[in-house]
Amino acid sequence: MPAPRFVPPPSQSVLPVSALIPTQRQAPPPELAARPAPPASRPAAPARRRTIVALLIALGTSAGLLVGLIVGSVASAPPKQADAxxxxxxxxGGGRYRVGPDLTPGIYQTSGENGSSATGCYYARLKTGDGSLGDIIDNYVAQGPMTVTVGQSDGYFETTGCSPWTKIG
Structure with missing residues (x-):
């Protein structure tokens, strides 16, 4: 049995192979081929670009030194001393106490609520005492005994509805 032969459908025409393969480029004429190629040279960077790069480096270095100076001065601030x-x-009952002058930093404990508040015994360790939510370092409400560590870096300690707090450490 002979091999089947491809017959295109009537709507398609068969193109010669030469129409499908692109022709190769021809060599340039001899008068153009004899001309030497221009030397490949890299233009020098403009002085303005170098100046801008140098300024950006100097600015970044200055900003880094400034941030380091600020962070270093904040981190090395002397700890608060408790007032005598x-x-x-x-x-x-409660109140707001400034850590250092009004309250010695340390570990405090309470037996819990004193019955003056319907929500229980509440405490908050505050940064600056400005009343914002971002000012709260830590806070808690409980019905029973609680222990809290008031740090030297805390700004204020606030409490309401609690039995007396006693320093235990």
Whole structure:
């Protein structure tokens, strides 16, 4: 049996193979081929570009040094010293106490609520005491005994509805 032969459908025409293969480029004429190619040279960077790069490097270095100076001065600030008259116990009820002058940093404990608040015993460690949500370092509400560590870096300690707080460490 002979091999089947491809017959295109009547709507398609068969193109010669030469129409499908692109022709190759021809060599340039001899008068153009004899001309030497221009030397490949790299133009020098303009002085303005170099100046801008140098300024950006200097600006980045200055900004980095400034940030390091600020962070270093904040991190090396001396710790707050507790005032000789600062409390080591907080009476029942509550209030806001400035850490250092009013309250000695340390670990405090309470037996829980004192019955003056429907929500229970509440405390908050604050950065600046400005009343914003971002000012809160830590806070908690409980019905029973609680322990909290008031740090030297805390700005204020606030409490409401609690039995007396006693410093235990």
């Amino acid at each position: 008259n600062a409390a080591t116990a907080i009476p029942a």
